[in-house]
Amino acid sequence: MNKGLISGLVLLTIGLVCGLLLAVVNYFTAPKIAEEENKIKYAALAEFYALENYDLSEVQGNGAFGTIYILKEKGTDTILSLVYTVAASGYSSSTDVQMLIAVNNDLSVEGYKVVNHQESTGFGADIVDNDFKVSEILDLSNFDSVAGVTVTSNAIKQCFTLVSQRVESDFGGGLGE
Amino acid sequence: MDNLIMIAFSAFIIENIILTQFLGICPFLGVSTKRSSALGMGMAVIFVMLISSSVTWLLYKYVLEAFNIQYMRTIMFILVIASLVQMVEIFLKKVSPALYKALGIYLPLITTNCAVLGVAILNISKEHNFIEMLVYTTFIGLGFLFVMYIFSMMREKLDYSPVPKAFKGAPIALIIAAILAIIFSRFGGII
Amino acid sequence: MNKRDNFLKGIIKENPLFVALLGLCPSLAVTTSLENAIGMTLAVFFVLVLSNFIISLIMSNKKLSELVKPVRIPVYIVVIATLVTIVEMVMNAYVIDLYRSLGVFIPLIVVNCIILGRAEAFASENKPVDSLIDGAGMALGYGFAIMLISVFREFLGKGTLTIWGNLQLNLVFVFDFLKIQPIAMFVQPVGAFLSFGLILAAITAIANNHKNKLAKEVTNNG
Structure with a gap:
């Protein structure tokens, strides 16, 4: 098989693995991030009332x-x-x-x-x-x-x-x- | 329209990419020793920045947001920029050897120029629409070129100046940049 | 070169910021307070150590490295960008104030020349453990450098030293004693260039002095 193609496939694989990893991390951090953003939002509100x-x-x-x-x-x-x-x-x-x-x-x-x-x-x-x-x-x-x-x-x-x-x-x- | 003029002016002077946002400092200190190279680098940056910001903007709006995978932003943007730089290089070599000769040597340096990725990300985080993005990017690029050019003129003079030994090279360049930054920061009062 | 020298070279002899002048942009932008510099150091440490380790793992495997060689730069970029994004998400989730004040400079760690530079110059040719140590040394060297700048700037500019969150040293009494105000210019963009220039000049002067002394000793002994 063509060498360039194999290298391309390797790059693609590494890219996919990384993407997957990010998806996993995102799955765990996304709710926490939303919660933090909300906390800031309501914290500001709570200063008034x-x-x-x-x-x-x-x-x-x-x-x-x-x-x-x-x-x-x-x-x-x-x-x-x-x-x-x-x-x-x-x-x-x-x-x-x-x-x-x-x-x-x-x-x-x-x-x-x-x-x-x-x-x-x-x-x-x-x-x-x-x-x-x-x-x-x-x-x-x-x-x-x-x-x-x-x-x-x-x-x-x-x-x-x-x-x-x-x-x-x-x-x-x-x-x- | 007012809004666009505001964006253009602030991108060019007040939010100057080098002197207030600290992006692209490496080429600012590295390639500004001669006027010709400052000009070449500035042009190359404007060119690549415009193409890459347009592509990354479209990519973000129509792919990353559509599939809800915004967290792939950094990885996609840097890959797009790196491959665009390569493509621009090949394209220029074929189509316009003259332009390639002028800009060619600066292109590989641009991939790791944080100004290009920085502007792509700023365009997203500032929630610009497409037109605003184009104006912002163009004027940020022009601001980069402008400051690079002024700075290179000063540095050419500096070669003949008696600079204390410890300040030779980067330290005195940074101090000159500080003086330039004072001047630019005062433009903030205009609007 | 033993492990200790490998670790120490990044801190002093080959300090990425003061000697090699790499990674200038964040070192000027985030040094407005000590806290920002500490946050940046932690982020760079995590990314640099892990990217060095992973890249060296990939490149020290003979079969894999041959496949990767033609596309090694994109591979490095993908690995680094992934690590940076992880840092970004974790910071956004757990230290949101810091995340906000570092802003665009977190994703920009990707194009920090130090990280790609170490990957290409060291990790691709050395064993994983050595690369890990090299990464740690370089990251700490960079960290000390930006912390030094930020201490200089925050003290002169605001009279305080913010370590983390509410943990803050208030040194305004020094200014009160001298009957002057803190010099706000130092926390503005102008101060970034000025402080870095002055510190760099001081370091050059010290290094020159040291070199002269060594040269004198050599001539005296010879």
């Missing part, structure tokens, strides 16, 4: 919105709070800054958190403490703009703007569950 006091459900948003968490009063249909996962662009891709924004049904902001920040890939996900005064945003009913200078703060502002545009109709049953 004591989750055991609410009925928690999730809706998939579209566009810039990721998962929207709906916190209802236990046993009733009243929406007490909404937590939005929302993304806005920093300098590069469309998912650079991802935030959680928690809003109560009186449109006051319970809290916010940057959950995924890739502005500088590879060297730490430090959240930029910048000149943008996010802490001044307490009420979304008359949100227009807050002075921001850097790109990151623009992205954060964008997140708040996106939420403020829809939050009222969402509390009014606009989520269409």
Whole structure:
């Protein structure tokens, strides 16, 4: 048989063995990875609310919105709070800054958190403490703009703007569950 | 469109692949001693990066994601890049001997150039669509070429400068790179 | 060469980072904190030791090595990429914070010249056990080098030394004593080039000094 063919077959075999090995490792690590990702997700949520006091459900948003968490009063249909996962662009891709924004049904902001920040890939996900005064945003009913200078703060502002545009109709049953 | 310009500008300057992302440092220090070789290497990298990022992007979207085997990403990408480099080399040799002569010697070095694999992976992790991927890759490549070229000019001058003995070679090159990085990092305020 | 020399050569005489200047990209990118450098070292150690061992196992079998020879580089790449992916998945599952801060540099271990270089230059021609020792020495040599850089950068840049998770040495009092702030530039990209350049120059100076001393001794004795 042709020598090159045999070598090719050897390479293919080694490739297959490696692929199989990876599949096995993946089988064991995948659930753990999903669990860890979830833990981070809910850990952020738990910073705003004591989750055991609410009925928690999730809706998939579209566009810039990721998962929207709906916190209802236990046993009733009243929406007490909404937590939005929302993304806005920093300098590069469309998912650079991802935030959680928690809003109560009186449109006051319970809290916010940057959950995924890739502005500088590879060297730490430090959240930029910048000149943008996010802490001044307490009420979304008359949100227009807050002075921001850097790109990151623009992205954060964008997140708040996106939420403020829809939050009222969402509390009014606009989520269409 | 705004978005694309943003991507292009930040890929070129702010997220400059060498000075802020630290990819492709080996050719940056190794092949930047002469202007001509910096130019050749830069061109070869742009060329290979564009082809390989397109192929790996399609492979990821239509094969790996479709079969739900994303964990094969690294292994598939590096194999694709290695074989693409080989193919480009053979193809260039046949079709355009002139171009081959200019880029040929840099091609084998590119397989282990982390910039190429790095950009392929970044395109996936930044969830770019196809057009964004093309723009991002092109401008990352141009940024690489640009910095390589500036750096090679400085290094040519350096040959005639009285550098302290301990700093000769790589150390002084790294310090010059640091000064370049200061300049580039200040562009961050533009947007 | 005995086993001890084989192990030690990677740490000092043939240090992959300071002497051979291999694997520069991650050594500049992940040295912002000691913790990142330690994580990177562990990942490189695992990959390098196992890839050296497996490749040497394949290549020391006569029949197999003849078959593999024409396609040996792709075979090396497949083996290394598999190990890297395993590291990536395990880190993602168990140390997710570290996984996130090392980012793209974990998959990029595949194209780290040290690993492919050792496979081609050492593992393909030596016995599995020797290759294993060589891999361990090289990985530790690389690890010490990046840890040194990261200690330099994290201390000057933030005044802390993060060892693992919450285990952190706070040395800000040094800066308080000198009545200055930590120099944030050192944890930024600029600092990576600057620190590495300075450390490399210092090492070159020490090595030159050592060489001169040896040369003097030789002339004196002769």
